[in-house]
Amino acid sequence: MRKGLTISLPKDLPRLGLAIGMFAAISIAVLIAGSARVTQTPTTGGNAGLEAIAPGALGRIRFELAQVGSKQVELDPALAHRTLSGLPLASDPFTALAATDMARNPKGSARDAALLKEAIRRDPRSRTARILLLRHMAATGDLEGAFDQLAVFSRLSPGLVARVMEAITGRIDTPEKVDEALAAIDPHRSLYGPFVERMASKRKPPEVVRRLAEGLPTGIKADSDIRTTIIKQLVQVGEYATARNIWQKGNAAGASGLIHSPDFSDAKAPPPFNWELAVNSTGAAERDRSGGLSVVYYDRNPGALAEQLLTLTPGAYRAVADFEVLAGTADNVHLKIACNDSAATLAEAAFVARKPGVNRLAVNFIVPLSSCAGQRISILGTASEERGETQLQIRRIDLVAAGGGQ
Incomplete structure (x- = not known):
């Protein structure tokens, strides 16, 4: 069993930073619970049917709890105790007592945590109780407990999870913080998706993105959406080799050479390390049933019709394309190899036919x-x-090392 995550400065500064981010997000997100509960009437919610015993007291408590996040909740503790005397199974009085204390001390106390846990035990779907407990755990550095509560909200309130992840990922700027976050998320598979999505929405240092890619469990990276997101982020920061390695592990077609699917036959593996084909105002590139690639360029809007990302090591190479011009001259359709980061052109030549039938461009x-x-x-x-x-048909494009490349 994982040990509790507690704060001891300065060793746990990364965890404290994440906790502060989570605390800030939850302080705002309490508004979500308020807006959700304000529509409840005294005859709805987790204790429906009990209101007939003490409708006035319980109704007042629920009304005040619905305002959590929009105003400071100040309830007379005697009101909560009176409600419990008539409704011994009610959960809201416990939440109200904790909310009143936390209005004065936003971090809350051990007593508040105990009250909120009791409220949740009585009504597991109490959003306000869970949000306040989540806020307390984040503020006190109990990330494991906070993520336990956040995992419940992945089902009850995905919007809250998105808000919290937005704040947490905004504070992750070192590999150590990545480790802390992944350790806290680890027991909750449902949180990986929102976490990776929010991480990818921000520009992170290469070492942070690399640590995230390396730290994610293999089973999580097997999810196609998460894998695609991680690959895209790695490419954005120039971690091409790591990106290709992850892409390759998810490629059912097996190992690739210097160029993947030189005959364009693999229609399953996704870009960027397989061919990305365009069908737009520039033209259309589509796999031909008889093999190869059918290309049509309208000659109105210049742009890429098919492209693939490569990870060639420094050295000399030769690109060879077999093609046939079906209509037009094809001097306006080019084969180009360029550096992805600097866009510096390494080679470019037009598909010009020197004879009828199949030609070769090298x-x-x-x-x-x-x-x-x-x-x-x-x-x-x-x-x-x-x-x-x-219009032309490109049968295949091969890459070979001409000396010094691998």
Whole structure:
């Protein structure tokens, strides 16, 4: 069993930072519980049917709890005790007593935590009690307990989870904080998705993104949505090799060479390390039933028709494409290899037919030692003096190391 996560400065500063983020988010998110409960009447909620015994007292308590987050709750403790004397199974009086204390001391006390836990025991769906307990746990550094409560909200209130994750991920700026967050999330599989999604929505240092990718459990990375999100974030920070490794593990087609699916036959593996095909105002690139790629360029809006991200090591390479022009001249459709980060062109040549039938286009290029850890190979339409639609079929594109590359 995982030990409780408690704060002892300065060792636990990363955890404290996350706790502060969670506490701030929950302080705002209490409004969600208030707006949800304010619509309840004294004859609805977790204790429906009991109101007939003491409708006045319980109704007043519920009305005040509905205001949590929008105003300071100040209830006479005697009112809660009177309610319990008539309704011994009620949960709201316990929440009200804790809410009154936490209006003066937002972090809450051990007594408040005990009151809220009792309220939840009596009514497990009490959102206000859970939010206040979640806020107390975050403020006191009990991240494991806070995430336990947050996991419940992944079912009761996904919006609250999104708010809290937004605040937490905003404070994660070191690998150590990634470790702290993952350790707290670990028992709750349902929280990985919102956490990774919010992490990906922010620009993080490469070492943070790399630690997140390495720290996520293998079973979590097997989720296609999470895997795609992580790969995209790794590519954004230039961690191409790690991104390709994760992509490869999720690729049912098996190992790839220097270029994946040179004959364009793999329609299952996702980009960016498989071909991304465009069908838009630029033109259309579609896999042909007889093999290869059918390309149509309208010659109106220049742009990529098919592209793939590569992770070639520094050295010399040769790209070879077998193609056939079906209509037009094809001098406005190019094969291009460029560095992904700097966009520096390594090689570019037009698909110009020298004879009827199948032709071969070959270009040599060198991947430099720096600033080019990832490359992009593209089939793109370009601007031309003599405008005209071009159609061609590209049978395959191969890459080979010409010396010094791997």
